[in-house]
Amino acid sequence: MVKICCIGAGYVGGPTMAVIALKCPEIEVAVVDISVPRINAWNSDQLPIFEPGLDEVVKQCRGKNLFFSTDVEKHVSEADIVFVSVNTPTKTCGLGAGKAADLTYWESAARMIADVSKSSKIVVEKSTVPVKTAEAIEKILTHNSKGISFQILSNPEFLAEGTAIINLLNPDRVLIGGRETLKGKEAIQMLEDVYAHWVPKDRIICTNLWSAELSKLAANAFLAQRISSVNAMSALCEATGADITQVSYAVGKDARIGPKFLNASVGFGGSCFQKDILNLVYICECNGLPVVANYWKQVIKLNDYQKTRFVNQVVSSMFNTVADKKITVLGFAFKKDTGDTRESPAIDVCKGLLGDKAQLSIYDPQVSEDQIKRDLSMSKFDWDHPAHLQPPSPIAIEKVRVVRDAYEATKDAHALCILTEWEEFRTLDYKRIYENMQKPAFVFDGRNIVNVKRLRKIGFIVYSIGKPLDAWHHGKPE
Ligand SMILES: NC(=O)C1=CN([C@@H]2O[C@H](COP(=O)(O)OP(=O)(O)OC[C@H]3O[C@@H](n4cnc5c(N)ncnc54)[C@H](O)[C@@H]3O)[C@@H](O)[C@H]2O)C=CC1
Numbered sequence: 108m109v110k111i112c113c114i115g116a117g118y119v120g121g122p123t124m125a126v127i128a129l130k131c132p133e134i135e136v137a138v139v140d141i142s143v144p145r146i147n148a149w150n151s152d153q154l155p156i157f158e159p160g161l162d163e164v165v166k167q168c169r170g171k172n173l174f175f176s177t178d179v180e181k182h183v184s185e186a187d188i189v190f191v192s193v194n195t196p197t198k199t200c201g202l203g204a205g206k207a208a209d210l211t212y213w214e215s216a217a218r219m220i221a222d223v224s225k226s227s228k229i230v231v232e233k234s235t236v237p238v239k240t241a242e243a244i245e246k247i248l249t250h251n252s253k254g255i256s257f258q259i260l261s262n263p264e265f266l267a268e269g270t271a272i273i274n275l276l277n278p279d280r281v282l283i284g285g286r287e288t289l290k291g292k293e294a295i296q297m298l299e300d301v302y303a304h305w306v307p308k309d310r311i312i313c314t315n316l317w318s319a320e321l322s323k324l325a326a327n328a329f330l331a332q333r334i335s336s337v338n339a340m341s342a343l344c345e346a347t348g349a350d351i352t353q354v355s356y357a358v359g360k361d362a363r364i365g366p367k368f369l370n371a372s373v374g375f376g377g378s379c380f381q382k383d384i385l386n387l388v389y390i391c392e393c394n395g396l397p398v399v400a401n402y403w404k405q406v407i408k409l410n411d412y413q414k415t416r417f418v419n420q421v422v423s424s425m426f427n428t429v430a431d432k433k434i435t436v437l438g439f440a441f442k443k444d445t446g447d448t449r450e451s452p453a454i455d456v457c458k459g460l461l462g463d464k465a466q467l468s469i470y471d472p473q474v475s476e477d478q479i480k481r482d483l484s485m486s487k488f489d490w491d492h493p494a495h496l497q498p499p500s501p502i503a504i505e506k507v508r509v510v511r512d513a514y515e516a517t518k519d520a521h522a523l524c525i526l527t528e529w530e531e532f533r534t535l536d537y538k539r540i541y542e543n544m545q546k547p548a549f550v551f552d553g554r555n556i557v558n559v560k561r562l563r564k565i566g567f568i569v570y571s572i573g574k575p576l577d578a579w580h581h582g583k584p585e
C-alpha cells in the first residue's frame with residue numbers, strides 16, 4: 108500500500124489530502140501538523156476551516172484511509188510520498204523583509220524529513236515557494252541523507268478558498284515539475300498515477316522543476332493583475348459615468364479575454380495574491396530585473412489604492428468626518444464562503460475608518476469576534492500566519508463591536524459598508540434597515556451586490572464601486 112504523508116494541515120493540506128484519500132481508497136493518507144488544536148479539530152465534528160463540501164469528504168474517509176495526527180515524525184518516516192504544505196508567509200524582518208517568502212517553516216520541515224527518514228522518498232512541494240526553492244531543499248535533504256535517495260517534485264496547488272472541493276475534484280490542470288533524470292521521471296510518474304485516479308491525463312502537465320515553481324507565481328500574478336486592471340477601470344468609470352459592470356461584460360465577451368475574474372471590488376485579499384506577487388517582485392529584483400519587478404509591483408499598489416479610495420469615499424461623502432459615527436461593516440472574510448480573513452481588504456478599510464475615529468459595528472457570518480479583533484490589532488504581514496501562530500488577541504479594541512446579526516449591526520448606524528459578497532447580504536430587508544438607521548443613510552457597496560436603483564428609491568445614498576455616482580458624491584476628493 109502506498110503511503111502519503113502531508114506536512115501542514117491547513118487550507119491546502121487538509122482539503123487536498125481529503126480528496127486524494129476519497130479518490131484513492133488503496134492509498135493511506137496521513138495529514139500531520141505541529142498544531143495540536145488544529146489536528147484535534149480535524150478529528151472532530153467542527154473542522155478547523157469552513158469550506159463548502161469539505162465535511163462530507165472528510166467524514167467519508169476519516170479513520171479509513173485518511174488520518175490526522177500530530178505524530179509528524181512517525182508518519183513522515185513511514186511515507187513513500189511526503190507533501191509539504193506548510194505556510195510560506197512574507198518575511199517580516201531581515202533580508203527581503205516585506206517582500207521575500209519566509210521559508211522558515213519549509214526549511215524546518217525539510218530538516219525533519221532528512222532526520223527521520225529511513226527509506227527513500229518523494230518530497231513534493233505543495234506550498235507556493237520561490238522559483239529555485241527545490242534546489243535549496245535538495246541540498247538540505249541530500250546533505251543529511253544517510254545514503255537514502257530523495258526526489259523533489261513541485262506540485263503547486265491552484266484551488267481557491269470557498270470552492271476548494273469543486274476545484275480539487277475537477278481541476279483545470281494538475282502541474283507536476285521534476286528533475287529531467289531517470290529517477291526524476293519515475294517520481295513524476297508515481298505522482299501522476301495518484302492524480303490519474305480522477306484527473307484526465309490531458310489535464311496533468313509535466314514540466315521541469317523551475318517551470319512548475321514559477322508557473323504558480325505567474326498564475327497568481329496574472330489573476331491578481333486582472334483584478335487590479337478592472338479596479339483601475341472602476342475609478343475611471345466613476346469619473347466618467349461609465350458602469351464597470353457593463354464595461355467588464357463587454358470586455359469579457361472577447362473570447363481572448365474571457366468573462367471570469369473581472370468583478371470590480373474594494374480590492375483583492377486572501378493569503379496568497381499579495382504575498383506571491385511581493386515574492387515575485389523580490390525574485391525579479393534579485394535577478395537584476397527592476398523593470399519587471401516594478402511592473403508587478405503596480406498590481407499591489409493599485410490594490411492598495413482601491414482600498415484607500417474606498418475609505419476616502421466613505422469619509423468624504425459623510426461631510427468629511429466619521430468621528431463617533433456608527434458605521435456598520437457587513438463582511439470581514441476576504442471573499443464569501445470562507446471564514447479566512449488573511450489579507451482581507453476589510454482589515455485595511457476598518458483600520459482606515461478607525462483612523463478617522465469611526466465607531467464600527469462588524470458582522471460576518473463565519474468570522475469570530477476574536478479573529479476580527481486580532482486582525483485589527485496586528486501589524487502588517489502578521490495576519491498571514493495561521494491563527495495559532497498569531498499574537499494573542501487584545502482584550503478589547505476601543506470603537507469596535509462585533510455582532511452576530513446584520514440587523515443588529517445596522518441599527519442606528521449612519522452608514523453601512525459591504526466588504527464581502529456573502530449571499531445573505533443580497534437579500535437583506537434594506538427597507539427595514541433604512542428605517543432603523545440615522546439619516547441621511549449611506550450604503551457603500553465594495554462588492555457591487557446591492558441593487559443600486561432599488562436602494563436609492565428606498566432613500567439611501569448609495570456608492571457602488573465603478574458605478575455612476577449619484578449627485579451627492581460629485582466633487583469628492585480622491
Ligand atoms: N490558502 C490557499 O487557498 C492556498 C494556499 N497555497 C499555498 O499553500 C501553502 C499553505 O497554505 P495554507 O494551507 O493556506 O496555510 P495554513 O497556514 O492554513 O497551513 C499551514 C500549516 O502548516 C503547519 N506547519 C508549519 N510548519 C510546520 C512543520 N514544520 N511541521 C508540521 N506542520 C507545520 C502550520 O501549523 C499550519 O497549520 C502556502 O505556501 C500557500 O501559499 C496554495 C494554493 C491555495
Ligand SMILES: O=C(O)[C@H]1O[C@H](OP(=O)(O)OP(=O)(O)OC[C@H]2O[C@@H](n3ccc(=O)[nH]c3=O)[C@H](O)[C@@H]2O)[C@H](O)[C@@H](O)[C@@H]1O
Nearest residue numbers: 264265266267268334368369370372375376377379441442
Ligand atoms: O494561491 C492561492 O492561494 C490561490 O489564490 C487564489 O484563490 P483565493 O485567494 O482563495 O480566492 P480568489 O477567488 O482568487 O479571490 C481572491 C481575492 O480576489 C477577489 N476578487 C476575485 C475575483 C474578481 O473578479 N474580483 C475580486 O475582487 C476576491 O474577492 C478575493 O478577495 C487563486 O484564485 C487560486 O487559484 C490560488 O490557488
